[in-house]
Amino acid sequence: IATEEPLNPIKQDIKKGKLRYVANIFPHKGYIWNYGALPQTWEDPSHTDNITGCCGDNDPIDVCEIGSKIRSSGEIVQVKVLGVLALVDEGETDWKIIAISVDDPEAQKIHIDDVKKHKPGYLEATVDWFRLYKVPDGKPENRFAFNGEFKDKDFAVEIIKSTHEYWKALLHKKADGGTI
Secondary structure, X not given: OOOOOXXXXXXXXXXXXXXXXXXXXXXXXXXXXXXXXXXXXXXXXXXXXXXXXXXXXXXOOEEEEOOOOOOOOOOOOOXXXXXXXXXXXXXXXXXXXXXXXXXXXOOOOOOHHHHHHHOOOHHHHHHHHHHHOOHHHOOOOOEEHHHHOOEEHHHHHHHHHHHHHHHHHHHOOOOOOOOO
């Protein structure tokens, strides 16, 4: 999401003038879920999160959708929130919402505690992926709040609500969005 452009189009990410790609983290190739963001949320870079002790990453909150269908780039998907992972990425708070599409056959029966039963190894692979995904670029491993444990839906919803409030403050120019 090009947050610094009008209407925030979806575009290839560029870092230091070069196209940015996600490295393969063995045994995975690219992202291991459908990866997106929740609209009308913002992780405020001037706000120190009480949980992580770090400021926000200046982006909308990320979503890892773990349903069985591979989604297209830009597709809008209604999801059921399952939980959240508190990533600290290069010293910035970067919440990862874990969700499943409401139209997924498993959506009604699955909650964050059930993921290990219905999708064995998926949550552990998610933590490993986020820990290591920048290492091929010569960067250190990422770290997590709560020792990489996923928090439940209620906790995740509170994070979504707070990042929505930061987004509203940004929208109404009560927060400094820099170049956003």
